[in-house]
Amino acid sequence: MKKSKTGRGRQKSGLLPELMAAHQKRTLLIRLLSLALGAATIGQAVLLAQAVQRIFVEKAAPASLIAVFALLLGVMAVRTLLAHANGRIGLRIAADAKKELRARLLRTLAANPLITARQGQTGGKVSLALDTVDEADGYFSQYTPKMIEASIIPLLILIAVFILHVPSGLILLFTAPFIPLFMALIGIQTKHKSEEKFEQLARFSGTFLDSLQGLVTLKLFGRAKRQEREIERSSLSYRDATMDILRVAFTNTFALETIVMLGIGIVALELALQLVVFKNMQFHTAFLILLLVPEFYNLLKNMGTAFHGGRTSLGAIRNIELTLAENGIRETQTAGQSDNQSVRGNTVTGSTMMGSTVTSDVDAASDLGASRGDQTPAFAASQEDSVPEKSFPPAIELSELSFHYGSDAFTLNAGSLLIEPGQQIAIVGKSGSGKTTLLHLIAGLLPPSSGEVRIAGRALTQASEDDWFKHVTYITQHPYIFAGTVAENIAIGTDRDVSRTEIVQAAEAAGLSALAAELEHGYDTIVGDGGRGLSGGEKQRLALARAFLKRPSVLLFDEPTVGLDLHTERILMQAIAELSQQATVITIAHRLHTIRQADRILFMEQGRLIGSGSHEELLDTLPPYAQMVEIQRKGITT
Numbered sequence: 001m002k003k004s005k006t007g008r009g010r011q012k013s014g015l016l017p018e019l020m021a022a023h024q025k026r027t028l029l030i031r032l033l034s035l036a037l038g039a040a041t042i043g044q045a046v047l048l049a050q051a052v053q054r055i056f057v058e059k060a061a062p063a064s065l066i067a068v069f070a071l072l073l074g075v076m077a078v079r080t081l082l083a084h085a086n087g088r089i090g091l092r093i094a095a096d097a098k099k100e101l102r103a104r105l106l107r108t109l110a111a112n113p114l115i116t117a118r119q120g121q122t123g124g125k126v127s128l129a130l131d132t133v134d135e136a137d138g139y140f141s142q143y144t145p146k147m148i149e150a151s152i153i154p155l156l157i158l159i160a161v162f163i164l165h166v167p168s169g170l171i172l173l174f175t176a177p178f179i180p181l182f183m184a185l186i187g188i189q190t191k192h193k194s195e196e197k198f199e200q201l202a203r204f205s206g207t208f209l210d211s212l213q214g215l216v217t218l219k220l221f222g223r224a225k226r227q228e229r230e231i232e233r234s235s236l237s238y239r240d241a242t243m244d245i246l247r248v249a250f251t252n253t254f255a256l257e258t259i260v261m262l263g264i265g266i267v268a269l270e271l272a273l274q275l276v277v278f279k280n281m282q283f284h285t286a287f288l289i290l291l292l293v294p295e296f297y298n299l300l301k302n303m304g305t306a307f308h309g310g311r312t313s314l315g316a317i318r319n320i321e322l323t324l325a326e327n328g329i330r331e332t333q334t335a336g337q338s339d340n341q342s343v344r345g346n347t348v349t350g351s352t353m354m355g356s357t358v359t360s361d362v363d364a365a366s367d368l369g370a371s372r373g374d375q376t377p378a379f380a381a382s383q384e385d386s387v388p389e390k391s392f393p394p395a396i397e398l399s400e401l402s403f404h405y406g407s408d409a410f411t412l413n414a415g416s417l418l419i420e421p422g423q424q425i426a427i428v429g430k431s432g433s434g435k436t437t438l439l440h441l442i443a444g445l446l447p448p449s450s451g452e453v454r455i456a457g458r459a460l461t462q463a464s465e466d467d468w469f470k471h472v473t474y475i476t477q478h479p480y481i482f483a484g485t486v487a488e489n490i491a492i493g494t495d496r497d498v499s500r501t502e503i504v505q506a507a508e509a510a511g512l513s514a515l516a517a518e519l520e521h522g523y524d525t526i527v528g529d530g531g532r533g534l535s536g537g538e539k540q541r542l543a544l545a546r547a548f549l550k551r552p553s554v555l556l557f558d559e560p561t562v563g564l565d566l567h568t569e570r571i572l573m574q575a576i577a578e579l580s581q582q583a584t585v586i587t588i589a590h591r592l593h594t595i596r597q598a599d600r601i602l603f604m605e606q607g608r609l610i611g612s613g614s615h616e617e618l619l620d621t622l623p624p625y626a627q628m629v630e631i632q633r634k635g636i637t638t
């Protein structure tokens with residue numbers, strides 16, 4: 001039932017009308033200014049024709065024309081100002097529309113990062129949010145104002161010419177439709193081509209970023225040359241798509257110029273015949289018409305150029321709309337309502353907590369789930385359904401839980417299970433058995449394909465995302481370290497303001513104080529991208545320090561597979577043990593020591609939860625578990 005409320009219902013209205021609806025006042029202003037611009041254009045031509053008539057035909061003294069020239073200058077200045085104002089309003093609309101598009105894209109991509117990460121390449125998404133959104137600019141800054149101008153000013157000029165001389169008016173009336181007709185034909189062609197161009201650009205950006213990130217791996221495996229050829233092929237496809245559009249654009253310009261030249265030529269010929277042969281027209285009238293006609297055609301021609309740019313922009317907007325629709329996110333917020341705050345809010349929350357795993361956009365998350373058809377929403381849209389505070393640490397219940405990455409991809413069947421509040425759970429199993437997938441489902445990072453995860457008796461899909469994530473910390477094997485100081489990176493653990501003392505205490509509890517003492521600037525040392533590097537163990541301790549600040553009631557932990565030194569391992573274990581005093585801890589466990597310590601062990605095999613119980617129980621009842629323990633004892637890794 002919810003599905004109809006999400007994207008699909010509103011999608012019919014389209015992204016573009018939604019964006020433009022927020023700028024009705026501005027478009028009305030452009031219309032009024034265009035009306036004034038039309039009057040100024042005609043006024044300028046009238047004054048110029050009068051000046052020429054007085055000087056060259058009536059041989060009047062230049063001094064007697066001072067008032068006319070002053071008026072002419074005034075009208076020209078007004079015309080320039082009006083044109084400038086129209087341009088500025090167009091730019092404002094474009095700036096707001098682009099901000100809104102980027103905000104929507106960010107909300108969409110951050111709504112469920114795990115699902116987003118699976119679809120398409122990162123470089124392609126970056127290109128979409130940067131280049132494609134920039135390309136959409138033309139529609140708002142050029143196309144819209146020019147189209148409005150072209151629908152008003154030429155009409156005013158046409159009326160003026162009809163009043164002055166009906167045959168000239170008729171020539172304009174019959175030649176003018178060729179321009180929009182031609183544009184429509186070209187437009188049909190360019191829309192498809194520009195969509196193709198953006199696809200090529202996204203593909204090129206994706207290949208490029210991917211190669212850049214994996215450069216070392218490519219070199220080590222001797223694949224650099226091959227990848228170079230792939231980038232070359234990808235960039236050539238993009239070039240071809242761009243050249244195709246340019247070819248159409250040049251043909252378009254040539255054809256438009258020809259139509260305009262022919263139109264002006266026919267009117268000029270007709271005027272010359274009236275003036276010289278039939279002698280039934282005054283010079284002033286003929287000259288005035290001759291001044292107005294190029295203005296008429298130029299406006300239509302500009303509309304043609306803007307139309308071409310507009311089609312390219314439409315391709316860009318269409319691509320953005322498709323991405324938004326694919327992810328099922330449609331926002332109720334309009335361009336006028338959005339502000340920097342909302343963008344920043346989403347980006348920061350989406351990327352800071354738990355190393356880029358959560359977002360605060362509740363609507364977005366719920367829409368996402370609904371739109372995927374086979375999957376329930378990750379979280380409830382309403383804040384009212386939150387689990388009561390007193391229920392934390394909560395009982396976590398899996399009910400006929402299953403998940404599949406794709407129709408014939410890996411399927412996880414966890415069945416039903418109850419995790420009591422405060423229990424220490426170890427998930428074990430061979431590599432690829434589905435341990436991480438199960439943890440992601442429990443964390444609410446993946447929406448179940450069927451069944452549900454219940455937190456304190458309430459389905460996670462019914463809980464508020466914000467409320468749930470407030471209580472959870474997920475420490476992955478490779479926690480993300482942001483570019484910033486050690487202190488800033490620890491402070492990310494909580495959204496409240498924390499004192500330096502709290503940060504230092506959290507760092508001490510996580511066994512990070514010795515490292516801080518060794519660093520040149522202590523807790524103020526810059527780490528992360530562009531800063532000092534940290535080892536895997538140090539990163540995990542930093543993530544634990546974040547957890548100490550947050551004091552979660554559900555701690556999800558992916559134990560490192562690669563060997564940590566005994567000292568680091570002990571620190572990590574002590575810290576986890578301390579955090580676990582007030583929390584339910586679910587660990588993907590690789591070490592026998594961790595496994596044995598757990599209250600309950602969940603044993604995964606090929607996506608199925610085949611056993612659950614204490615170490616002793618499983619040793620007695622589950623041969624694959626006993627076998628795994630035996631292998632571990634002998635020191636053979638699985």
Ligand SMILES: Nc1ncnc2c1ncn2[C@@H]1O[C@H](COP(=O)(O)OP(=O)(O)OP(=O)(O)O)[C@@H](O)[C@H]1O
Nearest residue numbers: 118405409410429430431432433434435436437438
């Ligand atoms: N995004 C994805 N799309 C499709 N399949 C995936 C995706 N992520 C994981 N898988 C597949 O799901 C299966 C389970 O993966 P998962 O990461 O849950 O296993 P795991 O038990 O945690 O493995 P490991 O111990 O090696 O981390 C694997 O076969 C994996 O290839």
